[in-house]
Amino acid sequence: MAIVAEEVRVAGAGHVYAAPEGSVIPGTLSALAAPFVDLGYVTTDGVTFTFSRETEDLDAWQADKIRVLSSREPATVGFALMQTNSDVMVLAMGGGEITDEGGGLFKYSPVQGDNAVRTLVIEFTDGGKTYRYGIPRAQIEGDVAYTLTRTGALTYPLTFGLLDAQPKYFILSDDPAMGDGSLPGTVGGGEGVATATISAAAPSGTSFGDDSLWVDTTDLNQVSIFNGTAWAEVAGVQLAAAPASASIGTVAPTSGAGVPGTENDVYFQNTGSLYAVWIKGAGGATVWTDSGDTIPLT
Secondary structure (H helix, E strand, C coil), X not given: CCCXXXXXXXXXXXXXXXXXXXXXXXXXXXXXCCCCEECCCECCCCCEEEECCEEEEECCCCCCCCEEEEEECCEEEEEEECCCCHHHHHHHCCCCEEEEEECCEEEEECCCCCCCCEEEEEEEEECCEEEEEEEEEEEECCCCCCCCCCCCCCCEEEEXXXXXXXXXXXXXXXXXXXXXXXXXXXXXXXXXXXXXXXXCCCCCCCCCCCCCEEEECCCCXXXXXXXXXXEEEEEEEECCCCCCCEEEECCCXXXXXXXXXXXXXXXXXXXXXXXXXXXXXXXXXXXEEEEEEEEECC
């Protein structure tokens, strides 16, 4: 890639959403609905992502450091909320409950040891291009400290640790710059262009590349992904019936050219770090359903 000023992004406006653990993050950039809650104003510090890596050098008899081993990869996301309401209070304190005491009075009561796991979504838009960070499982880490003062707004600085999930997080974007790369793991880059194949036997040969997909029509239509050397079944992803065709794209499917149009066909939406699975249902060429399944890229 070259120096391109138009690819410089500024997160000038955005939103932070929270939902209970287990809430499904849509595989599109459509507006979030319940149970997701917009947490309102965030301080000008914005949102901070921290991706750490604890490593250990592997030395050899003949040489120093021939490999670096990763033992842990902790990740956190931090932000400070500015609004005070029931959603922010319960989120910031890790749980508890607010009750209506009557007469216009409301009481928050904490629950000892409560630290609920949440599903988070952070989103920003720049120049009509949207980036949505999906975090399936997160939990508050460390202290929650806020100050009451007459010279500034009451804010709630929060740090969430990302918990184990498949994937731990993902980034969904409609930015064309995300769909054009040269390095391994990017769309159009690496060992080969990812393909989607439907057959009774695993594809062989060199016509497919890393992150290609295969739908096994004899094994309950199990979906597998090629990791560069072998096919591996993707746990939890299963089609309702054998599709007649499959394709891969970067945007949600429509009835237009380039996407399958027959009942039970499958469309793998490449979102940059994973595939979102769409299934063609009955009712004509415009009916598609997001299955809610995701396939992490290898």
